[in-house]
Amino acid sequence: MSPTPPARRRLPSLRTPVRVPGRRTGLRSPREELAEATAHGQVYLRRLQRAQFGLALLALVAFGAVFGVLPIALYLLPTLDRHQLVGIPLSLWILVVPMLPVFVAIGWLYARRADALDDAFRDLVER
Amino acid sequence: MIALLAVGAVTLGTLGLGTWGVRFARTTSDLLVASRAVTPWWNAAAISGEYLSAASFLGIAGLEMQIGASALWQSLGFTAGYLALLLFVAAPLRRYGSYTIPDFAEARLNSPAIRLLAAAIVLVIGGFYLVPQLKGAGLALNVVIGSPYWVGVAVVAVIVAINVAIGGMRGITYVQAFQFWLKLFAIAVPIIVLLIHFGGLPERAALFGDAYPHAGRTGLTISPGPAQRAQFPTAGTFRVGDRTVHVAAGATVTLPANVAIHIPPDGIVPVAHGTTPLRGHAWARPVGGTGQGAPLLVYSLLVATFLGTMGLPHVLVRFYTNPDGHAARRTTVRVLGLLSLFYLFPALYGAFGRALAPQLYTTGQTDDVVLVLPHVAWPGAGGTILTAVTCAGAFAAFLSTSSGLLVSLAGTLSHDVWPRVRPRQAVPSGVASRRRHFRTAAAGAMVIPALIALVARQVDISILVGWAFAIAASTFCPMFLLGIWWTRLTARGAAAGMIVGMLLATSAIFVGLALGEPTNGALALLQQPAIASVPVAFLTMVAVSLTDRHRVKDADAQMLALHAPEGLGLRLADGEAEGALI
Numbered sequence: 072m073s074p075t076p077p078a079r080r081r082l083p084s085l086r087t088p089v090r091v092p093g094r095r096t097g098l099r100s101p102r103e104e105l106a107e108a109t110a111h112g113q114v115y116l117r118r119l120q121r122a123q124f125g126l127a128l129l130a131l132v133a134f135g136a137v138f139g140v141l142p143i144a145l146y147l148l149p150t151l152d153r154h155q156l157v158g159i160p161l162s163l164w165i166l167v168v169p170m171l172p173v174f175v176a177i178g179w180l181y182a183r184r185a186d187a188l189d190d191a192f193r194d195l196v197e198r
Numbered sequence: 199m200i201a202l203l204a205v206g207a208v209t210l211g212t213l214g215l216g217t218w219g220v221r222f223a224r225t226t227s228d229l230l231v232a233s234r235a236v237t238p239w240w241n242a243a244a245i246s247g248e249y250l251s252a253a254s255f256l257g258i259a260g261l262e263m264q265i266g267a268s269a270l271w272q273s274l275g276f277t278a279g280y281l282a283l284l285l286f287v288a289a290p291l292r293r294y295g296s297y298t299i300p301d302f303a304e305a306r307l308n309s310p311a312i313r314l315l316a317a318a319i320v321l322v323i324g325g326f327y328l329v330p331q332l333k334g335a336g337l338a339l340n341v342v343i344g345s346p347y348w349v350g351v352a353v354v355a356v357i358v359a360i361n362v363a364i365g366g367m368r369g370i371t372y373v374q375a376f377q378f379w380l381k382l383f384a385i386a387v388p389i390i391v392l393l394i395h396f397g398g399l400p401e402r403a404a405l406f407g408d409a410y411p412h413a414g415r416t417g418l419t420i421s422p423g424p425a426q427r428a429q430f431p432t433a434g435t436f437r438v439g440d441r442t443v444h445v446a447a448g449a450t451v452t453l454p455a456n457v458a459i460h461i462p463p464d465g466i467v468p469v470a471h472g473t474t475p476l477r478g479h480a481w482a483r484p485v486g487g488t489g490q491g492a493p494l495l496v497y498s499l500l501v502a503t504f505l506g507t508m509g510l511p512h513v514l515v516r517f518y519t520n521p522d523g524h525a526a527r528r529t530t531v532r533v534l535g536l537l538s539l540f541y542l543f544p545a546l547y548g549a550f551g552r553a554l555a556p557q558l559y560t561t562g563q564t565d566d567v568v569l570v571l572p573h574v575a576w577p578g579a580g581g582t583i584l585t586a587v588t589c590a591g592a593f594a595a596f597l598s599t600s601s602g603l604l605v606s607l608a609g610t611l612s613h614d615v616w617p618r619v620r621p622r623q624a625v626p627s628g629v630a631s632r633r634r635h636f637r638t639a640a641a642g643a644m645v646i647p648a649l650i651a652l653v654a655r656q657v658d659i660s661i662l663v664g665w666a667f668a669i670a671a672s673t674f675c676p677m678f679l680l681g682i683w684w685t686r687l688t689a690r691g692a693a694a695g696m697i698v699g700m701l702l703a704t705s706a707i708f709v710g711l712a713l714g715e716p717t718n719g720a721l722a723l724l725q726q727p728a729i730a731s732v733p734v735a736f737l738t739m740v741a742v743s744l745t746d747r748h749r750v751k752d753a754d755a756q757m758l759a760l761h762a763p764e765g766l767g768l769r770l771a772d773g774e775a776e777g778a779l780i
Contacts, residue, residue, distance in 0.1 A: 113754055120761045124683055127285040134281060142271070142496040146485040158399065160406055166270055166484045167545050171538030174277055178284050178534045182527040185289065189524070189763040196766050 119192045123185060130181040137173050141165070200582055201342045204590035208380070212597050213361055215373045236371050236519055242532030244371040245516045247378030249276075249533075250540060251327070251599035252334030255381060255592050257659035258541075260565035262548025263558065264473055264658065266481040268491030269548065272660055273541035275500045275667075277534060279507025284530040287508045289523035290682045290760040297515055298606070299674055300614045306681045308750050309689035317614035319673050319700060320511045321643075323666050324607040327510065328647035329654055330662035331600040334565070336651065338592045341569040341585075348652055354596055355648040361597075362604045363637040371519055377598040378536065384591020385543045388572050388584035392550060395576060401553035407478040411469075411556035413461040420467075420557040425455040428468035428560050431475035436461050436468070453560070470562030472656075481552065494729065495722055499664065502728035506667030509674030511610070512602035522764045547571055565659050568592065604640055611639035664726055665707050672699030672731040676739050682760055684743075685753040691743025699735030703727050 103112075145151060151162040236244075254276060261269035296302035299320055304313035332351045339350030393399075403409040410431045430445040437443070437460040445451055450471065453459060461467055469475040480487040485496055507513065520526040551558060551567035554575040558564045569592060572584030612635040654662065673696040680687040680695075710724030723730065750756065 116754075116758055116762060120683070120757060123761065130281075130285050134278070138274070138278065139500075142485050142493050142500070145483075146493045149483070149486075152479065152483050155406070158402055158406075160482055162484050163267055163270075163482060163545075166267065166274070167542065170274055171277060171541065174281050175531065175534045175538055178281055178531040181285060182531050185527060186524055193763055193766060 115192075115195065119188065122188050126181065126184050126188065130177055134174075134177050137177075138170060141170070201586040201589045204586040205338075205342055205593045208590040208593050209357065209597065212373065212377070212594065213357070215376070238520070238525055238528040238532055240371055240375050241516070241519055241525075241529040242536055243375035243378040244519070245374075245513065245529065245533050246536040246540070247374040247376070247381065248512060248516060248598055248602040249510075249537070250378065250381050250595055251663070252331045252592065252595050253659055253663035254540070254544065255385060255595040256334050256337070256565050256568050257330065257663060258544040259547035259551065259567050261658055261660040262545060263551045263564040263567050265490045266476055266487050267484045267545075268487060268496060269660065270484065270545050271496050271499055272503065272664070273544060275503025276507070277537045277541055278500070278504050279667075280530055280533050280537065282504050283508045283513075284527060284534070287678050287682065288517060288526040288530045291514070291678070292517050292520055292526035293523045293762070293764065294760050295518075297518055298609065298614075299509070299511060299514060300610060302681070303677060303692065306750075306756055307687070307689040307692055308752070309693075312689050312693055313614055315693055315696060316674075316677075317610045319669070319696060320610045321607060321615075322700070322704070323509065323670050323673075324511050324603050324610075324643075325647045325650070326666040326669065327512075327663065328600055328603050328607075328644075329651045330659040331596045331603070332648055332651035333654060333657075333662065334592060334659055335596045336655070337563065337566055338569055338589055338596070341566060342589050347655055351648055351651050354600070355644050355651075358597065358600045358604055359641050359644040362601055362608060363640040374516075374598060374602075377594050380594045381591050382536075382540050384587050384594065385540065385547075385568070388588050389543055389546045389550065391580070391584060392572065392575055393546070395580070399549055399553065402478075404478050404553055404556075405549055406482045409478050410475055411467045411552055411559055413463060413465045413467055413556065414554070415463055417463045417465070418461040418467065418557055419458050420461065420560050421456075421458045422453050422561050423456065425452060426562070427452050427471040429471065429475065430466055430468050432466050434461070434466035434468070436465070467556040467559055469559045473559060473562060473564075475559075489722060492722070495726055498723060498726040498729035501732055502664060502668040502671045502726060504671075505675040505732060506669075506671035506728070508678055509670030510666070511606035512599070515606065524763075544568070550575060562656070604643060607643040608636055608640035611643055612636045661725065665703075668707070668726060668728040668731065669700060669703045671728050672703040672735045675732065676736045680736070680739055680743075685757060686743050686749070687739065688743045688746040688749055690746045690748065691739045691741075694742040695735045695739025698738045699731050702731040702734055706731065 145162050145165070148162075151165065152160050154161045156164055254273070258269060258273050261272065291302065294302065294306070296305055300313045300316040303316040304310055332355055335354035336347040336350035339345050339353060340347055399405060401414075404411050427450050429450045430447065433445065433447045435442055435444050438454065438457060443451070445468075451468065453468075474488060476488060483491060485491055485493055517526055517529075520529050547568045551564070551571050555567060555571050557574075558567055558570070568588050569585065572588060573581035575581065576584070612632070616635060616639070676695050676699065677687075677692050681692065706724045706727035710721070713721065713724065
């Protein structure tokens, strides 16, 4: 924080004005639905939010399957401590070296999918 | 001498760049204007630069020396925390547009009261996190110029407070990014040179075999400071002056103050009172080798670090230099990569320290290992130069992290707390008065952490930082996760959950301290309570929210602001956002 409380950043509003007041009839685009926060609009947004949340949970499960089981696996398999690779116990290799690339890989795949979900939503709304 | 020059250069360079750069980034708004030119790589380096603190630079290696390879879970947890941030927080929070945690809490939950609570927790977490930075500074200056511990604490506290008060270091992406590369260089190069010099890890018996740490082929001279007790894990001897003392296995001796003792060649090295002597194979076990490596404690630490990173006050504000949610995600992935690179190295310092600098076991100052290792392991010019490099890197770590923390703390004090405590003077009139408040707050926020650092000399840096993570994971993590993904969260629910999590975590830590830091059995959980306090905080938050009749009225608009992608014209423009959300 700075001593001067910053103004919220003005988000660029790319297209036509958002609100379409008083419009009751005719076909409405998803954009208008959302803007007016109608029941349908809520459905669109909730669908995006669910999809994003599901994706995040999936990534979390993948992370847990690789990393979350590691402490208990190393605990139950002391043989990994006895076998050495280049003079260093296998358990230490497993702990230090491959886990970090795994984090990056999960993060990268997740970010790609999450951006794709956002893009799909964008297509839906701009249609 | 050369170490002093290196430290001085880093300090002056950082302060100079900050003060000079601040002309171009006078306020946070300017920072945001500049942000459009900042690429995700620069941003990621800046986040990593601010994040890598004394705990990463000194603490992990020190703890590894002391309790063994189970300390390395900490480096994995510190990195994995950014994965949690990426999955659940980064993009929505960027889209939402609050700059600080109290801002987010108030806007999302429509409650000014919760802002004060969040601000109080920010102060506690930031304070806990500042203490180990100052402790590291005290140790480092002691190594560099041999000054007493308190001098280093005081010097860095004053430098950082002045620096923040005059506006240096604030949100300057390029300075922080530079700090990251400096720290990576300072931790990687010395240990790689040592690896080449020794042709691999030395003294494997003490590292992975049956041996306790022992003196090298030429013996070992140890100069303890004050008189202290040390234990011989097996029978051994040492020489004081002309007198040779024989010690039975397991016996404890009191080493005289300020007198060097000499351990004969290949003799066993005594271990400071309070440290458990470990044989190589127990030391090298990542889980279950020691009391602190029990699986439950490892998981508790991982919960704290995985979920606590998102609640650190100085990390969040950096995400607003991303132009949008996509960029926030891309930046976070790069942060994962950069941190992964950095955390390969501290593990090597711990191992080298055990093999080549066992005198740190006798003095109990294992947190010094990164600083002193090069010149202990490799006497001569080469080691001296490398020690200068690690000392300079350590100073970069203290300066960047504690400046970032102090900016958050001072901002919270002057912006969130002051107006509530003194509502009459709530609206500071004019920039000058606001800046004066901020400066006073910056000086004030440094006092308590500095005092705690003076008395916390014996507590390991990593332990201190672990507490900050445990508290953040038990308070802000549930508030963020539920606030971002669950419409039913209410202000009361969030407040109840944060208070319960906070009380549980802090009382466990203080009871643990009062019991003398138990390291074995279930009591050791008091030191790292996250595995219990985080679920309780979550459950409290959910239960109280579900029974609360005061729902957040505009929850749907809030979700739109959090989750709708930018560029569609759906998101509320500024004026409307102010009206609708606050």
